[in-house]
Amino acid sequence: MCGIAGLYYPATPKPVDPHRIRAMADAVAHRGPDGAGVWTAPGVGLGHRRLSIIDVAGSPQPMGSADGALTVSFNGEIYNFAALRAELQALGAVFVTSGDTEVLLHGWAHWGPAMLDRLNGMFAFALHDARRQCVFLARDRLGVKPLHYAELSDGGVAFASELKGLLAHPLLRREPDIRAVEDYMAYGYVPDDACIVSGVRKLAAGHSLLIERGKAVPAPSRWWGVDFSRRATGSAKALEEELVALMREAVRSRMVSDVPLGTFLSGGVDSSTVVAFMAEASSKAVKTCTIGFDEAGHDERGYAAQVAARFATDHRERVVAADDFALIDTLVAAFDEPFADASALATYRVCELAREDVTVALSGDGADEAMAGYRRYKFQHAEERIRGLLPPGMRARLFGTLGRFYPKADWAPQSLRAKTTLLALGEDGAEAYARAVGVTTPEQRALLFSDGAKRALNGHRAEDRYVRSMRDAPARDAIDRAQYADFQHWLPGDILTKTDRTSMAVGLEAREPLLDYRLVEFAASLPVSMRLRGGQGKWLMKKAMERYLPSDILYRRKMGFVTPVSAWFRGALADDAAGLAKSRVLANWFDPRAIATLAADHRAGRAEHGRTLWQLVMLERSMQRMFG
The missing domain is CATH 3.40.50.620 (HUPs)
Structure with missing residues (x-):
């Protein structure tokens, strides 16, 4: 595995300082402790940090083609590289290494962007083509490997495996994005369609970006997506x-x-x-x-x-x-x-x-998303069946009222004895699932955010991305839609x-x-x-x-990794939680009095706010480190 970084000037081939590329690559040196490389040409520079896995002694990067027209910096593994190598050799390609990186160079030369459909692997790479005067960025189907990019004030496009690689470039503006703060508070992570640094983008899973000389930077193109609309046939045994x-x-x-x-x-x-x-x-x-x-x-x-x-x-x-x-x-x-x-x-x-x-x-990783392993899928499936029994208006009145005023529904089936479930049944299925996968609700965030932050958000709501994904999903069933949305957001993010x-x-x-x-x-x-x-x-x-x-x-109950953060904030980290109300960083977006009440109520056992306090601690420390 490796780390990549680079810079490309699409408007004019400005000189690229190799020391700048090296600094960006060195910022992700932990990804590749075994070797480093920098390559520059007019208007372009590529950097690489290598963790040697295949062809340990060979395959240095950035790697160029024999004629010098192509250069690639690659992070990942191509698992079917041996079969692709044989196919390319049959087409006349001559290989000089035994690793998988060179397959990208010959694959591009023979198939162009269409080579992505042939790759089975996890990857993020940047490939420069001197003849076509372009840089091609690509990310694997599921988003296993990351790639960040940003347009700079001097017309350059910088890219790197991790955000810290971009932060090493002096022209990247360090300004937080309030919308990403909202997204983070909703989900506990910043989704792939957002970034905490304003102006930085993440190339989405299954997407590529072709940046050509003399043209504006386009929107990325989707080259793969999971499709839940088809149905396999055959017996259970055959499947x-x-x-x-x-x-x-x-x-x-x-x-x-x-x-x-x-x-x-x-x-x-x-x-x-x-x-x-x-x-x-x-x-x-x-x-x-x-x-x-x-x-x-x-x-x-x-x-x-x-x-x-x-x-x-x-x-x-x-x-x-x-x-x-x-x-x-x-x-x-x-x-x-x-x-x-x-x-x-x-x-x-x-x-x-x-x-x-x-x-x-x-x-x-991945089986729960692919095979519907999370308990929330079971709940969504059951809830959708009940939603289908009543018209939306009647359902909203019945279950919404029960959820608000009846905290314990003993008459209901076991899976429905929950206030949150009753409230969910009163909502549209996509809206309910968007809330179910979150850490805090819109109402909880509204209590925490300052009035200024609410105005700055200008109506942006984190759950809307999930709602859109579920409603636009290539799917037949509610579970299909929930899984599809998780593939878009939860899995990569x-x-x-x-x-x-x-x-x-x-x-x-x-x-x-x-x-x-x-x-x-x-x-x-x-x-x-x-x-x-x-x-x-x-x-x-x-x-x-x-x-x-x-x-x-x-068939045992799923346990997973559990970290007792709630206990920490009533014990060793209780003072850290209380100190959040005095944080100058958090005061940019949150009401200090609301945070103080949150921490005090949790410490006293009056309420359970462990996960929210953990979010605030991680947010505060991340913002201090990134923005000072």
Whole structure:
């Protein structure tokens, strides 16, 4: 894995200072501790930091074509590079390295932008074509690898793997975007269609950007998107066999490495599935690692040990203390933008543990989004059935009133005994789901934001992106729409950002086999009953894995990484929470009295505001670091 950076002048080929490119690349040096390179030409510069994985001794970057017309800086892995190499050689291409980077140069020469459709991998790259006088930026289908860019005051377009690479350029204006603050407070992360620094954009998953000399910078083009509108046919058994074949191949293709490789193992369905197929494909014991917690209710080490024993892995584990908040500033530095998914602390620790033994680790990320594994999908499915029984007006009056005035509905089915659920039933399905995936509601944010911030937002509301995505989704069912929206926002903005930044912070490459695009496309085509049945998410996946994994692994309640932030703000971090009301940074957007009340009520146990306080702490520290 690597870090890239660069600069391009589309209007006129201004000279590019190689020291400036080097400074941008060095800002992401943690992504590539094994090597560095800078290449410049009139009007363009590319920088690279390398983490050597394949063709360790060769494939230096930026890499140029034999005739000097093409130069590329590439972050990622192309898993089908050997097949593409053979295809390109049949077309007359002559390769001088054995890695995957050179495939991009020959692929562009023969197919142009259409080569993206042939790539199976995780990637973000910048390719300069001297003949066409252009720079081509591209990001992989699911958004595993990041790419930020911004137009500068001197006409240049700067780009980098992480925001800190752009911040190393002196012409980038450092001004916060209040809309991104609203988005962050709603979701706990800044979505990919926003950035905390005004004017900076993130190239979206499955998009590319062709910047040509003499032309204005265009809007990015979408080259891939997940489609939930198709339906696979065939028996459950046939679909199960197809799913197994796809998962097996996805894991095998991601085990190609010239450096030590292992995997994360939580003892849940997804990581255990990856271990099962790795063990099947490997002649040696698979290296696995697990993070445990010193709180029994949140410790999954026993399940992980059970899976490790079943597949005779070379297993290591480490216990993380419940008060492991010393990592806060490390995470702030790694993420740049504020990021409040508290499981990032545990993810960082498991990456740190893995890096002691391996350079590449496979992850189970993506199966919940692809196969409807989250409990919120089950709730959305049930709620939509009830919504369909009543006209919208009657439903809004009935359930809205119940939700406001009847806190405990004992007469309702078990899944509906919740005030928030009753309120959700009174709303449109897209609106209800947009709220369900959030951390704070619009009403809660309105209490926190100052009057000036509300005016500056000018009607911008974080939930609207989810509502639009669900209503415009290529989908047949409410679950399709919810999953589609999560692929657009939650997956790249939270899950993949978390894994990328924490793994790269310790120089570890993380690979996500369960996000192989062929597997994702297959999962999206499954009938809803194959994804969600009898209250079980990932139904077909679990049935398929019954031949490999015991039922207490497959069908136990999902635990996940849990960080006790609420307890922290009633204990060791209580004074930090109280101090938020005095923060000059937060005072730019929030009412100090509202923050003080929030912290005091939480500390006294009058209310539960742990997650919101965690958001404010991470926001305050991120803003201090970025804007001073």
